[in-house]
Amino acid sequence: MSKKGNLIGxxxxxxxxxYTVILYTVLNLYGNAKGDLVSxxxxxLILITTLLISIVDLFFNVVFELIVLSKKNLMNEFKSVxxxxxxxxxxxxxxxxxxxxxxxxxxxxxxxxxxxxALSSLYPVVGAIASFLVFKERLPKAKIIGGIIAVIxxxxxxxxxxxxxxxxxxxxxxxxxxxxxxxFGYMLIKDDVNPIVTITIRHLYSIFILLTxxxxxxxxxxxxxxxxxxxxxxxxxxxxAFIQRSLIWPxxxxxxxxxxxxxxxxYVSIKYISVAPAMILNITYVLWIPxxxxxxxxxxxxxxxxLIGCIIVFCGTSLVIIGDKLTEKKSIKTN
Numbered sequence: 001m002s003k004k005g006n007l008i009g010x011x012x013x014x015x016x017x018x019y020t021v022i023l024y025t026v027l028n029l030y031g032n033a034k035g036d037l038v039s040x041x042x043x044x045l046i047l048i049t050t051l052l053i054s055i056v057d058l059f060f061n062v063v064f065e066l067i068v069l070s071k072k073n074l075m076n077e078f079k080s081v082x083x084x085x086x087x088x089x090x091x092x093x094x095x096x097x098x099x100x101x102x103x104x105x106x107x108x109x110x111x112x113x114x115x116x117x118a119l120s121s122l123y124p125v126v127g128a129i130a131s132f133l134v135f136k137e138r139l140p141k142a143k144i145i146g147g148i149i150a151v152i153x154x155x156x157x158x159x160x161x162x163x164x165x166x167x168x169x170x171x172x173x174x175x176x177x178x179x180x181x182x183x184f185g186y187m188l189i190k191d192d193v194n195p196i197v198t199i200t201i202r203h204l205y206s207i208f209i210l211l212t213x214x215x216x217x218x219x220x221x222x223x224x225x226x227x228x229x230x231x232x233x234x235x236x237x238x239x240x241a242f243i244q245r246s247l248i249w250p251x252x253x254x255x256x257x258x259x260x261x262x263x264x265x266x267y268v269s270i271k272y273i274s275v276a277p278a279m280i281l282n283i284t285y286v287l288w289i290p291x292x293x294x295x296x297x298x299x300x301x302x303x304x305x306x307l308i309g310c311i312i313v314f315c316g317t318s319l320v321i322i323g324d325k326l327t328e329k330k331s332i333k334t335n
Contacts, residue, residue, distance in 0.1 A: 005272025006321045009281030012265035015258050017288030022255030025293065026240050027248065029053055032233025034226060037110055044221040050106035051214040052230050054098075058207050060256030061263060065200040068264060078197045086191060087201050093184035094205035099213055101177030108170040114158035119171035121154040124283060126179025128276035134183055135190075137274055146319025147280045153312030154286045159305055182275050185267060195267035203263070239297065280320045287313045 023029065033049045036042030069078050081087045101120075108116035124147060131137040139147070181202075188198045218224060234252070236243050243251075269278040287310045293300040302310075 002273055005269050006281060008265050009269035009273060009278050010284060012262050012269055012282045013284030014288050015262035015265060016282065016285040017292055019255050019259035019262055020285065020289055021292050022251065022258065025298065026237060027251060028235050028237045031235045032229050041221050043107065044217050045223065045226065046110050047103055047106055048214065048217050048221065048226060049230060050102060051210050052227060054102060055207060055210050055214065057256050057259065058203050060253050061260035062200060062203045064257040064260035065196060065203065065264065068196055069200060072196065074194055074197055077194055078200060081193055081197055082201050086188065086193065090184055090188055090198065090202045091205050093181040093202050094209050096177040097181040098206045098209045101174040104170045104173040108167055111167045112161060112163045114160050115163055115167055116171045118155045118158040118160055119168060120174040121283060122151060122175040123179035124276060124279035125151060126176050127182050127279045130180055130183050131275040137276065139276055143277060143320050146316045147276065149319065150280050150283060150313050150316030153309045153316055154283055156312055157286055157306045157309030182270060182279060186270055186275050189271050195271045196264050199263045199267045277320055281317055284313060284317050
């Protein structure tokens with residue numbers, strides 16, 4: 001099962017990289033984006049922008065996941081769990097991944113994207129500690145070392161600049177939100193709920209929660225026309241400007257479907273190899289993104305810090321994958 005779980009975990013990282021490239025490199029989501037950090041209204045507009053992208057993205061995630069549930073004859077399980085007390089247990093994960101993760105990340109990113117990216121990537125560390133405290137999940141030393149190395153590699157890919165301590169604190173909040181999210185998902189999975197059912201329910205609750213936040217923020221800002229303006233401004237990036245505008249939403253849907261597949265793979269890998277290793281393998285998206293962007297039609301050059309970071313991530317995740325075998329060999333020698 002660990003081999004299968006490791007492979008699925010790596011695929012979750014690869015698909016997340018593809019999703020990221022399609023939505024944030026092929027598309028220019030921020031064509032008509034507003035917002036600044038000098039006023040309350042400006043901050044609200046930054047948050048509204050983030051929510052507008054996330055809600056539509058999650059909606060298409062759910063569409064994809066429902067298709068998968070239907071294909072796998074899991075719709076009855078989905079319906080029975082969604083309207084049950086057991087299903088309500090995933091709501092904390094929706095809150096942690098949504099408002100608790102997304103909102104501080106949006107503000108921190110507006111100030112310093114490298115700091116936000118680097119510190120929020122500590123979520124596997126938070127997840128590993130929480131998994132140990134809640135499920136008494138003990139990792140082999142090799143996997144612990146590999147996880148630490150992988151996280152260091154992710155942080156290395158970002159060129160972190162100096163900023164206020166508040167920015168660092170804001171960027172750390174998502175690490176706790178995303179790290180603890182998987183704990184509640186794993187609780188459902190351990191309670192014999194299918195991982196695909198679990199992530200679909202989590203996403204549905206996330207949509208409801210984020211929609212509530214969006215309505216509050218839009219009324220607080222008074223920018224009622226901004227929603228339509230923002231969606232009208234979505235376009236292809238300069239490299240792909242030759243593509244017809246009519247294909248913008250099909251490309252968005254494709255990217256979101258791949259994102260939905262990534263979430264499914266991540267939750268399935270959690271089932272097979274537990275929370276911490278699945279999280280560590282999921283962050284290999286940092287390794288896959290520059291590899292994809294080096295290929296045509298992107299043909300981007302890779303910077304030195306990204307190259308070094310990718311090598312470190314590769315070494316760390318490799319150690320996580322072979323950690324069980326190293327432990328087995330050690331125990332055989334000891335016996």
